[in-house]
Amino acid sequence: MTLRLKLMSGLIALTALGLVIVGGASVFALRAYLDDRIDQQLTRARVLGGLPAAVYLSRWEALGRAGVERAVAPTDYLVEIRRTDGTVLRIAGSVTPTPPATPLLDAAGDRGATPFTVIADRERYRAVVRDSPRGPRVLVALPLKPVTETVHRLVMIEVAVGLTVLAAIAVLAWVWLTRGLRPLRQMISTASAIAGGDLDRRVPAGSARSETGQLATALNTMLGQIQAAFAARVTSQEQLRRFAADASHELRTPLTSIRGYADLLRGGMVTAVDADDALRRVQEEAARMSTLVDDLLYLAHLDEQRPMRRAGIDLAGLVRDAVADLRVAAPERPVSAELPASCVVLGDENALRQLAGNLLTNARVHTPPETPIEVRLQALPADAAPTGPAGPGTPGGAELHVIDHGPGMPPEVAEHVFDRFYRAADSRARGHGGNGLGLSIVAATAAAHGGRVEVSSAVGAGTVFRFLLPAPAG
Numbered sequence: 001m002t003l004r005l006k007l008m009s010g011l012i013a014l015t016a017l018g019l020v021i022v023g024g025a026s027v028f029a030l031r032a033y034l035d036d037r038i039d040q041q042l043t044r045a046r047v048l049g050g051l052p053a054a055v056y057l058s059r060w061e062a063l064g065r066a067g068v069e070r071a072v073a074p075t076d077y078l079v080e081i082r083r084t085d086g087t088v089l090r091i092a093g094s095v096t097p098t099p100p101a102t103p104l105l106d107a108a109g110d111r112g113a114t115p116f117t118v119i120a121d122r123e124r125y126r127a128v129v130r131d132s133p134r135g136p137r138v139l140v141a142l143p144l145k146p147v148t149e150t151v152h153r154l155v156m157i158e159v160a161v162g163l164t165v166l167a168a169i170a171v172l173a174w175v176w177l178t179r180g181l182r183p184l185r186q187m188i189s190t191a192s193a194i195a196g197g198d199l200d201r202r203v204p205a206g207s208a209r210s211e212t213g214q215l216a217t218a219l220n221t222m223l224g225q226i227q228a229a230f231a232a233r234v235t236s237q238e239q240l241r242r243f244a245a246d247a248s249h250e251l252r253t254p255l256t257s258i259r260g261y262a263d264l265l266r267g268g269m270v271t272a273v274d275a276d277d278a279l280r281r282v283q284e285e286a287a288r289m290s291t292l293v294d295d296l297l298y299l300a301h302l303d304e305q306r307p308m309r310r311a312g313i314d315l316a317g318l319v320r321d322a323v324a325d326l327r328v329a330a331p332e333r334p335v336s337a338e339l340p341a342s343c344v345v346l347g348d349e350n351a352l353r354q355l356a357g358n359l360l361t362n363a364r365v366h367t368p369p370e371t372p373i374e375v376r377l378q379a380l381p382a383d384a385a386p387t388g389p390a391g392p393g394t395p396g397g398a399e400l401h402v403i404d405h406g407p408g409m410p411p412e413v414a415e416h417v418f419d420r421f422y423r424a425a426d427s428r429a430r431g432h433g434g435n436g437l438g439l440s441i442v443a444a445t446a447a448a449h450g451g452r453v454e455v456s457s458a459v460g461a462g463t464v465f466r467f468l469l470p471a472p473a474g
Helices: 003-043 053-057 065-072 104-108 145-180 182-195 211-266 272-303 315-329 349-365 425-430 438-448
Strands: 078-082 088-092 116-120 123-131 137-143 311-314 335-338 344-347 373-380 397-404 452-457 463-469
Touching (some): 003 137, 078 104, 104 123, 123 145, 311 315, 315 335, 315 373, 315 397, 349 397, 349 463, 438 452
Parallel strands (some): 335 373
Antiparallel strands (some): 078 137, 123 137, 373 397
16 A cells, blocks of 8 residues: 555544544534433423323322323423223323333333333333322323434435545645655655666655655755765775786796796896896896885875874974985975974874885976975974963974975876876876886875865976874864
């Protein structure tokens, strides 16, 4: 059974129950009212010439049957008078139905002047009895058939009206529920479309005050998150496939070289003079492959988002060491450094040392030998402690700039410099593009420390890498 049928059935059932309760109450009230009216009529009955029957009880012998009938008729009452000799005189004017064959006095028993119900010939009567010590016993009764017929007619009218009301409510409820449940049908249609692959579908928004409108808003929010999750999953899978393909390619190159030199040496196709050079090339390619594997493992470690060992370290000292290494690796290159005496931050020493070294190595490798490189480090003050200002040894934040005045990068290259295994075409052509993981490690390390790294570059205007490490919270 659909929700619409369930709601409509419940509404009709509740309405029918209400009609039954109201109808039953009205029937019982009417029946009680009519019975009370009959009891009042019987209690105040004046049937013998307009005078109470008790007036005639003492003179009944003076009245013959004809006199009694003239005194009683016409009337709606059924009057029975039992003489002292046991005979019963019965007079009924226009009473309906036909009086019963058995006198009601026989069924009345010893009941007195209080109205009571008596049944004779399967007909119900309401009656009172008046007794005289020396005279006859008189019974005055009214049939209950008119009351029963009135109540029955009321029941029939209520049944007809109730059925009409239920039919009208059923039609109106069907129309109202059809309109009211339209948003749910739209949600079902949207869900079916999304299940079929149309992730851009959304539920039409309704009134924010209605439950369906609130449900539509919640569903649209959920669908947006699901779509974003699917997009992120697709992107992640695509990156994983590209990463696996690039990693396989990068590993295949040194392996191919090692296998080639090994085959040459094993086949005796290398002279004794060239054997040392071949072994040197095998060692270099093995070291290159080892470095690549180490970088891959380090990136995998960062991807797992494991908690890093953090402690207060002097970032200025790490950058100063990286600048010294750069000057040793490229003595002819102009290098300037603006570093504070101390810059205490909270982080992993080895990870931040590798980050600084990778940024400077990237600037050295991808610019001509005579290109100047500037390194600037600025300490960001730590938040004040609850008990007072932060001391000089309190870990704060830092902002590191590595600036080169080289050829720069076009926007399409700068957009992907932090992608794994990404190398620009010109760097590949020059043969010193590295393995394409250095800046990826920089970005992952920055994110693991709650910071970020940015690049701004333009062709002919050089490149600026900016690493921002915020001060620790609390």
